[in-house]
Amino acid sequence: MLVSPQRDRVAERREATRLEILDAAWALARSEGLTQLTLRDVAAAVGMRAPSLYTHFESKMAIYDAMFGQAWGDYEQSLPELDADLPSDPRQALHRVGRHFFDYAVADLARHQLMNQRVIPGFEPSPEAYAPSLRVFAHGREVVGRLVDVSDEDFEVWIAIIGGLINQHHANDPGGSRYVPVLERAVDMWADAVGMPSTPPTARRPRRKGTP
Amino acid sequence: MLVSPQRDRVAERREATRLEILDAAWALARSEGLTQLTLRDVAAAVGMRAPSLYTHFESKMAIYDAMFGQAWGDYEQSLPELDADLPSDPRQALHRVGRHFFDYAVADLARHQLMNQRVIPGFEPSPEAYAPSLRVFAHGREVVGRLVDVSDEDFEVWIAIIGGLINQHHANDPGGSRYVPVLERAVDMWADAVGMPSTPPTARRPRRKGTP
DNA sequence: GTCTATACACCGATAGAC
DNA sequence: GTCTATCGGTGTATAGAC
Numbered sequence: 048m049l050v051s052p053q054r055d056r057v058a059e060r061r062e063a064t065r066l067e068i069l070d071a072a073w074a075l076a077r078s079e080g081l082t083q084l085t086l087r088d089v090a091a092a093v094g095m096r097a098p099s100l101y102t103h104f105e106s107k108m109a110i111y112d113a114m115f116g117q118a119w120g121d122y123e124q125s126l127p128e129l130d131a132d133l134p135s136d137p138r139q140a141l142h143r144v145g146r147h148f149f150d151y152a153v154a155d156l157a158r159h160q161l162m163n164q165r166v167i168p169g170f171e172p173s174p175e176a177y178a179p180s181l182r183v184f185a186h187g188r189e190v191v192g193r194l195v196d197v198s199d200e201d202f203e204v205w206i207a208i209i210g211g212l213i214n215q216h217h218a219n220d221p222g223g224s225r226y227v228p229v230l231e232r233a234v235d236m237w238a239d240a241v242g243m244p245s246t247p248p249t250a251r252r253p254r255r256k257g258t259p
Numbered sequence: 260m261l262v263s264p265q266r267d268r269v270a271e272r273r274e275a276t277r278l279e280i281l282d283a284a285w286a287l288a289r290s291e292g293l294t295q296l297t298l299r300d301v302a303a304a305v306g307m308r309a310p311s312l313y314t315h316f317e318s319k320m321a322i323y324d325a326m327f328g329q330a331w332g333d334y335e336q337s338l339p340e341l342d343a344d345l346p347s348d349p350r351q352a353l354h355r356v357g358r359h360f361f362d363y364a365v366a367d368l369a370r371h372q373l374m375n376q377r378v379i380p381g382f383e384p385s386p387e388a389y390a391p392s393l394r395v396f397a398h399g400r401e402v403v404g405r406l407v408d409v410s411d412e413d414f415e416v417w418i419a420i421i422g423g424l425i426n427q428h429h430a431n432d433p434g435g436s437r438y439v440p441v442l443e444r445a446v447d448m449w450a451d452a453v454g455m456p457s458t459p460p461t462a463r464r465p466r467r468k469g470t471p
Numbered sequence: 472g473t474c475t476a477t478a479c480a481c482c483g484a485t486a487g488a489c
Numbered sequence: 490g491t492c493t494a495t496c497g498g499t500g501t502a503t504a505g506a507c
Contacts, residue, residue, distance in 0.1 A: 086482085200441050309501090
């Protein structure tokens with residue numbers, strides 16, 4: 048008997064504790080700042096002492112690593128729904144795709160810093176934690192490539208535009224929505240440059256009866 | 260006698276020591292990482308003990324603050340020369356301006372992180388250190404506005420494109436030059452979008468006699 | 472005035488008792 | 490599995506030597 052019901056329950060409990068620790072770490076990262084995480088604070092938040100965390104994680108970096116994997120994994124899970132109801136108009140679909148990533152990165156500074164910047168000295172995601180981010184990137188390349196035939200170079204410009212505007216949002220307008228129209232403008236610039244047909248005026252904005 | 264020659268020499272020596280400390284801090288930031296600076300290491304590099312640094316700087320943050328001011332001040336000093344020999348063709352001039360900032364940010368990761376990212380927990384530049392960066396921004400807005408009549412929104416897209424490509428360089432090709440053509444492509448995209456006339460083909464690349 | 476010696480509170484991490 | 494005790498290292502502060 049390689050797996051007994053008891054072993055199952057133990058593993059389940061261990062996994063639950065791990066998630067509890069990660070939830071506490073996320074909450075503290077959001078409130079105190081990603082780099083301000085301390086093992087003592089995380090432990091206190093789950094009713095433990097700092098050294099006890101080493102039972103569940105190899106090091107503080109391993110906690111960051113698991114958070115990194117969670118963040119990209121959560122985004123990956125949001126993709127099927129996004130793909131399911133993409134507008135049939137390619138340019139509108141492109142706007143939706145760009146906005147989706149923008150919104151996710153803008154909603155949580157700590158998460159964005161962990162996912163897309165290198166703010167934690169010495170942190171390098173493990174291959175397992177990195178895997179979902181690679182899949183997300185490949186998926187994005189494929190989706191955009193299906194909307195319009197572009198070179199890898201132009202796709203890198205696409206990434207740079209979205210990423211640049213996310214950084215500007217966090218630097219100049221955190222929590223605001225000032226950069227939403229800037230994003231739309233930038234997406235149209237890129238779409239024009241790669242030769243996407245412009246959205247027919249009647250389809251540009253869904254209008255209700257009676258709207259002037 | 261408000262200022263004696265002796266006072267002059269003392270102030271001079273103090274300023275020299277300050278610069279010596281900052282130089283050592285830059286060297287360590289480049290070799291060990293910006294956030295890995297320790298007062299003990301900086302002090303050792305200039306032949307002192309850590310507490311002695313407090314004679315010259317109020318705190319570690321004050322050192323970062325002075326470095327921040329230096330970095331933007333140095334860039335500001337590079338601008339007159341840039342402006343002096345801008346190509347007369349607006350689009351070529353735009354390329355030159357974008358490339359100038361790109362090159363500066365790409366040449367030194369630690370400096371770029373200090374200038375344009377928020378990787379040091381709790382660091383906020385003082386108004387004095389922040390001033391040169393504001394002047395650089397205003398100058399950039401003015402120069403670009405003279406090359407082409409654009410809205411503030413479009414100028415923010417301009418900033419986002421350059422910043423986004425700088426980040427991609429540091430993430431994917433540090434020390435390389437893979438992103439130079441991507442930058443050129445992106446600048447042309449933006450120039451097209453804001454209605455800049457394209458560079459006449461004969462002026463695009465200076466050719467020597469006999470080049471095929 | 473400048474620097475050293477010393478100390479403090481905090482950090483991540485480890486050893487070992489229970 | 491969790492605890493206490495502790496280690497080396499950090500930024501910071503201050504008393505006192507020269």
